Amino acid sequence: xxxxxxxxSTEDQAVGVKKSGGFTASAANYIDERTSISGAxxxxxxxxxxxxxxxxxxxxxxxxxxxxxxxxxxxxxxxQASMAEVVYDGSYAPLKGIPMSAAMSSTMDISFDxxxxxxxxxxxxxxxxxxxxxxxxxxxxxxxxxxxxKPRELNWVIGFVLFxxxxxxxxxxxxxxxxxxxxNGLRIIDGLIKGIPVxxxxxxxxxxxxxxxxxxxxxxLYSLHILLLPAIIVALIAMHLLFVVVHKHTQYPAxxxxxxxxxxxxxxxxxxxxxxxxxxIVFGVVMLIASFFTINPIWNYGPYDPSPVSAGTQPxxxxxxxxGAMRLIPTGWEFVWLNHTYSLNILVVLIVVGLFIVTVxxxxxxxxxxxxxxxxxxxxxxxxxxxxxTAIGAAGVTFYASLWAAxxxxxxxxxxxxxxxxxxxxxxxTTLLGPFLAFFIAKRVCLALQKKDREIVLHGYESGRIxxxxxxxxxxxxxxxDEYERWKLVSYSDFKPLMLRPNAQGKxxxxxxxxxxxxxxxxxxxxxxxxxxxxxxAHGDHPAEITDK
Amino acid sequence: xxxxxxxxxHVTAADSPGAQLATxxxxxxxxxxxxxxxxxxxxHRPRITDLDHKEERKAERAVYTLxxxxxxxxxxxxxxxxxxxxxxxxxxxxxxxxLFIGLGLSLALLAIGIGAVHWGKALMSDHExxxxxxxxxGTEPVRARAVEIFQQANEESGFGRRTLIRNSLIGALVVFPxxxxxxxxxxxxxxxxxxxxxxxxxxxxGVRLTMDPSGTPIKAADVTLGSSFHVIPEGLAEMGxxxxxxxxxxxxxxxxxxxDDLVEEEDRKSWSYDGIVAYSKICTHVGCPVALYExxxxxxxxxxxxxxxxxxxxxxxxxxxxxxxxxxLPIAVDAEGYLIAQSDFTEPVGPSxxxxx
Numbered sequence: 001x002x003x004x005x006x007x008x009s010t011e012d013q014a015v016g017v018k019k020s021g022g023f024t025a026s027a028a029n030y031i032d033e034r035t036s037i038s039g040a041x042x043x044x045x046x047x048x049x050x051x052x053x054x055x056x057x058x059x060x061x062x063x064x065x066x067x068x069x070x071x072x073x074x075x076x077x078x079x080q081a082s083m084a085e086v087v088y089d090g091s092y093a094p095l096k097g098i099p100m101s102a103a104m105s106s107t108m109d110i111s112f113d114x115x116x117x118x119x120x121x122x123x124x125x126x127x128x129x130x131x132x133x134x135x136x137x138x139x140x141x142x143x144x145x146x147x148x149x150k151p152r153e154l155n156w157v158i159g160f161v162l163f164x165x166x167x168x169x170x171x172x173x174x175x176x177x178x179x180x181x182x183x184n185g186l187r188i189i190d191g192l193i194k195g196i197p198v199x200x201x202x203x204x205x206x207x208x209x210x211x212x213x214x215x216x217x218x219x220x221l222y223s224l225h226i227l228l229l230p231a232i233i234v235a236l237i238a239m240h241l242l243f244v245v246v247h248k249h250t251q252y253p254a255x256x257x258x259x260x261x262x263x264x265x266x267x268x269x270x271x272x273x274x275x276x277x278x279x280x281i282v283f284g285v286v287m288l289i290a291s292f293f294t295i296n297p298i299w300n301y302g303p304y305d306p307s308p309v310s311a312g313t314q315p316x317x318x319x320x321x322x323x324g325a326m327r328l329i330p331t332g333w334e335f336v337w338l339n340h341t342y343s344l345n346i347l348v349v350l351i352v353v354g355l356f357i358v359t360v361x362x363x364x365x366x367x368x369x370x371x372x373x374x375x376x377x378x379x380x381x382x383x384x385x386x387x388x389x390t391a392i393g394a395a396g397v398t399f400y401a402s403l404w405a406a407x408x409x410x411x412x413x414x415x416x417x418x419x420x421x422x423x424x425x426x427x428x429x430t431t432l433l434g435p436f437l438a439f440f441i442a443k444r445v446c447l448a449l450q451k452k453d454r455e456i457v458l459h460g461y462e463s464g465r466i467x468x469x470x471x472x473x474x475x476x477x478x479x480x481x482d483e484y485e486r487w488k489l490v491s492y493s494d495f496k497p498l499m500l501r502p503n504a505q506g507k508x509x510x511x512x513x514x515x516x517x518x519x520x521x522x523x524x525x526x527x528x529x530x531x532x533x534x535x536x537x538a539h540g541d542h543p544a545e546i547t548d549k
Numbered sequence: 550x551x552x553x554x555x556x557x558x559h560v561t562a563a564d565s566p567g568a569q570l571a572t573x574x575x576x577x578x579x580x581x582x583x584x585x586x587x588x589x590x591x592x593h594r595p596r597i598t599d600l601d602h603k604e605e606r607k608a609e610r611a612v613y614t615l616x617x618x619x620x621x622x623x624x625x626x627x628x629x630x631x632x633x634x635x636x637x638x639x640x641x642x643x644x645x646x647x648l649f650i651g652l653g654l655s656l657a658l659l660a661i662g663i664g665a666v667h668w669g670k671a672l673m674s675d676h677e678x679x680x681x682x683x684x685x686x687g688t689e690p691v692r693a694r695a696v697e698i699f700q701q702a703n704e705e706s707g708f709g710r711r712t713l714i715r716n717s718l719i720g721a722l723v724v725f726p727x728x729x730x731x732x733x734x735x736x737x738x739x740x741x742x743x744x745x746x747x748x749x750x751x752x753x754x755g756v757r758l759t760m761d762p763s764g765t766p767i768k769a770a771d772v773t774l775g776s777s778f779h780v781i782p783e784g785l786a787e788m789g790x791x792x793x794x795x796x797x798x799x800x801x802x803x804x805x806x807x808x809d810d811l812v813e814e815e816d817r818k819s820w821s822y823d824g825i826v827a828y829s830k831i832c833t834h835v836g837c838p839v840a841l842y843e844x845x846x847x848x849x850x851x852x853x854x855x856x857x858x859x860x861x862x863x864x865x866x867x868x869x870x871x872x873x874x875x876x877x878l879p880i881a882v883d884a885e886g887y888l889i890a891q892s893d894f895t896e897p898v899g900p901s902x903x904x905x906x
Contacts, residue, residue, distance in 0.1 A: 199903075270673045307781070
């Protein structure tokens with residue numbers, strides 16, 4: 001022990017580290033001499049991250065993924081991804097003696113024979129639901145604040161792919177226990193695939209290793225679920241975070257915040273404490289939910305059997321929009337032509353949902369093309385200050401929400417005593433018309449809020465205090481905003497639509513015309529930020545006695 | 550700190566003068582000359598823990614108490630693991646085991662989390678820092694050097710010059726994954742014709758209709774008016790290998806109605822027996838079991854996507870995304886009075902597929 005200390009001390013001196021640093025210093029020195037880690041600490045240790053509650057959504061997603069990895073690893077030690085038929089002989093009496101797959105039986109054992117097993121299953125499932133939800137909310141935050149703009153377009157795409165992969169992880173995991181509900185989910189996937197022209201039948205046979213349900217699918221989904229998909233997700237998350245470091249985090253408009261700086265707390269110590277602590281809070285909340293609330297009680301459903309089914313079955317929430325889209329197709333969308341079946345009731349769903357998803361993915365590029373904006377953006381937009389973008393987002397959310405609601409059409413019908421057909425027809429209408437209505441309303445609300453901001457900047461808040469002037473006149477005292485608050489309200493860019501410019505041949509192409517048209521549409525009804533002369537002028541209007549103090 | 554920015558132009562919202570230079574004529578942002586000026590950072594406001602030593606001590610106590618509470622939670626979880634064992638065939642014991650281990654762990658986790666966040670917020674320095682941003686693209690010399698390196702590599706390798714080498718390499722790289730793709734053919738069985746399999750079920754002439762899942766044959770006389778039975782072909786219940794695959798095609802719903810209620814096509818009048826009709830239970834949309842029978846309307850409902858079928862009219866679709874009627878199984882009665890199939894279904898059951906005509 002003594003000799004080791006001595007030797008390390010010598011090395012300490014050699015690199016100029018304080019000799020009296022004790023164990024921590026020696027350990028740090030030992031590691032740095034073998035890894036050069038001090039460079040990373042220098043670069044990242046005091047890196048600034050801005051603070052805002054909405055920045056936590058991405059953290060929730062990341063942390064729930066870690067929780068999923070931890071709880072999932074536990075489950076792999078007990079789960080058997082096999083569809084070999086066994087007779088259940090576990091502790092749950094109602095299913096005793098019933099033939100089921102080893103997958104279902106081992107999931108039953110995890111739930112009823114392994115202490116803490118049910119807890120880990122429920123942590124895993126709840127965290128998975130949270131994972132997809134947090135990604136979705138994170139994406140909404142990114143979208144509505146314009147954080148996807150240059151230079152972050154590619155990171156938006158990576159995040160989008162992560163969202164899709166998270167849903168794929170969810171669905172594959174949901175299918176593993178081979179219970180009645182998940183089996184029906186797979187049956188629907190089988191039906192969907194069979195509806196794809198030319199290759200559908202064969203793809204279904206390849207996926208299931210023969211006729212549905214076969215004895216292969218659980219094992220195959222297991223490989224995807226615990227190996228392939230997580231590996232891709234881990235790699236993409238690493239890229240996603242690397243980009244966050246490269247770009248530095250965006251920040252909301254505030255006094256002192258500019259496009260050239262990032263204001264917040266350093267990684268060490270504040271951010272590490274808060275973000276690290278937040279991981280434990282997220283984990284703790286998931287654990288609390290898993291302790292109190294059952295999720296996916298497969299023992300109530302029983303093993304998969306192609307014949308029985310119960311009313312009011314629901315997929316996990318994130319599959320709802322796709323399932324709902326299938327319910328909204330009107331009767332009869334299928335035809336036979338040249339001896340082949342064209343299942344439009346399936347194809348239209350795949351195409352529409354696919355187009356919607358792809359539009360979401362490429363939105364940053366579409367907006368950049370329409371606006372012609374090639375600058376870097378590090379200060380976020382308040383949603384009201386980008387009215388058309390916010391309105392497009394509201395339309396998209398409405399479309400998604402209608403599809404999502406449709407997945408529960410039967411539950412809505414039974415709970416609210418409505419007809420099944422009435423609910424579907426209503427949701428068909430909201431799916432088609434709702435987005436337009438939402439666009440209009442959201443845009444008007446944004447413009448109204450912008451006008452309100454102008455009012456506040458120019459004339460201050462209405463304080464509610466009525467003062468009687470010497471002349472007998474009653475006026476309400478307006479409380480002016482301070483300059484820091486004011487900056488939040490005025491610090492956004494004004495834009496004007498793209499102008500049509502002839503190209504080298506002196507012509508204006510059709511795409512340029514479309515682009516200019518879209519640009520006019522995107523920037524119509526703008527409200528410009530308050531300028532200094534306007535402010536001076538407005539103050540001139542207000543005699544000093546009306547403003548407070 | 551407040552006046553890091555170097556000029557009024559800087560502070561125009563979201564405008565980066567550096568990037569502005571690189572902007573093409575297409576940029577649409579309006580640079581307002583008389584825009585308001587960024588006032589810089591507001592004055593720092595100290596926290597109560599900065600001002601009041603007693604509050605600081607209180608926060609410190611709270612943080613370490615929380616960390617100790619976390620230890621208690623972890624120990625509690627271990628104790629709960631032992632104190633609340635799972636007793637065979639007692640679901641209540643599972644619930645207690647789940648609840649108390651979970652509560653211990655929740656406490657352990659939440660106390661660490663809340664303690665750390667409280668430490669960060671109340672005790673650690675709350676002076677904000679500022680990092681400067683630089684354009685994401687590399688600096689000009691770096692970019693020039695990168696281009697130079699690529700050019701040098703191109704020259705030294707002859708990648709651009711020796712086109713035969715380059716193109717043959719690209720070709721090889723494109724082709725080499727193909728065997729791997731072909732290998733996946735093994736995912737599906739080699740000796741099966743999917744289309745043929747989808748066209749046939751276990752039903753054939755003379756096969757008795759039996760109850761699902763017991764496999765008990767059904768006598769026509771036992772099927773009372775208005776009742777419905779979940780039916781599988783005789784012998785399926787005893788099958789070992791391939792039972793579920795066959796069941797996924799052969800499941801049938803048997804319903805007895807008043808013969809006057811049935812509207813039957815001329816050529817299918819012989820398919821029912823005294824008001825007893827048998828229809829495939831597999832939805833023609835995407836294959837869920839159409840298991841919900843509404844007795845007074847004679848409608849069948851698929852719970853997955855709400856397709857509805859009218860049993861009075863050969864199970865034609867009356868609502869929902871399905872297009873085709875449920876295939877009917879022609880039935881008859883054998884000498885002993887048991888219901889039997891006259892043949893297999895006359896069309897493929899279940900979801901549509903490309904080769905189905």
